[in-house]
Amino acid sequence: MALETPLRPDDAAALAYAECSARLRSATPAQAAPELAGIAKRIRRDVLTTIQAARMGHVGGDLSVTDLLVTAMWSVLRLDPRDPSSASRDRFVLSKGHCAAALYATLASCGFFPRKRLSEFMAPLSPLNGHPNRVKVPGVETNTGPLGHGFPVATGCALGAKLRGETWRTIVVLGDGEMQEGSNWEAAMTAAHHGLADLTAVVDRNRLQQGARTEDTKALDPLDAKWESFGWETRVIDGHDHAAIKQALEPSTSGRPVAVVANTTKGKGVSFMEDRAEWHHKVPTDEQVRLALAELAG
Secondary structure (H helix, E strand, O other), X not given: OOOOOOOOOOHHHHHXXXXXXXXXXXXXXXXXXXHHHHHHHHHHHHHHHHHHHHOOOOHHHHHHHHHHHHHHHHHOOOOOOOOOOOOOOOEEEEOOHHHHXXXXXXXXXXXXXXXXXXXXXXXXXXXXXXXXXXXXXXXXXXXXXXXXXXXXXXXXXXXXXXXXXXXXXXXXXXXXXXXXXXXXXXXXXXXXXOOOOOEEEEEEEOOEEOXXXXXXXXXXXXXXXXXXXXXXXXXXXXXOOHHHHHXXXXXXXXXXXXXXXXXXXXXXXXXXXXXXXXXXOOOOOHHHHHHHHHHOOO
């Protein structure tokens, strides 16, 4: 298959996803959590083999954000991989676009495109670029990569829904280092001003950014209080607890937009990667991948 071949839905996977997602959306957080954990473990394995094949990627952040992506896409959002541009779809934006491998692996698990195409990640002419591209990858709402861009776009999506009287929800996932970008706080102020209660912003709070800890680079804490001061309903959770994530992604109870500060661990699931700054952009060796997959087995 030529790498420039467009991505098409995997019909069998999409049908299975539709049935499972409908069930998980109606389940309680506690009921949904075990199945979501199993899906997340498979996604983490796919992230590792995808980056191994490409010899490029951001494995630490991919592993920290996996549980957030899986819970949102499999148990909260209304998505149809066979009709990814449906006008009534919920909107999802990965603002920390450098963690594209985790996004692609999750989209493939839902059936937006065949899982086997993950092997093309970052290859010449591949639609699976190092940063997600909405005209090349179904399920990608907007191009992201330059930090501070995705959240303003998501705010625009939510504002568009309100102006048009639509009912779709918008969820955006940001990196915590990304919260040092001023454009994000402009978006936060705008969303609160317009009362965008159908907008949820989730911060992947792993406390590491490229080369250092966030608090050593530019202190963010108290992050929840900052969101509250901008007029948001704020929820602080364990970002690897699938029941807590699903509950935190429930609609606003206050008529305000919702900010979820999800405390996570960079490199989650692989002992020698966890909470290590060097795994922001480090590529594991084949032996390290073998050890990591062994830890994620079962």
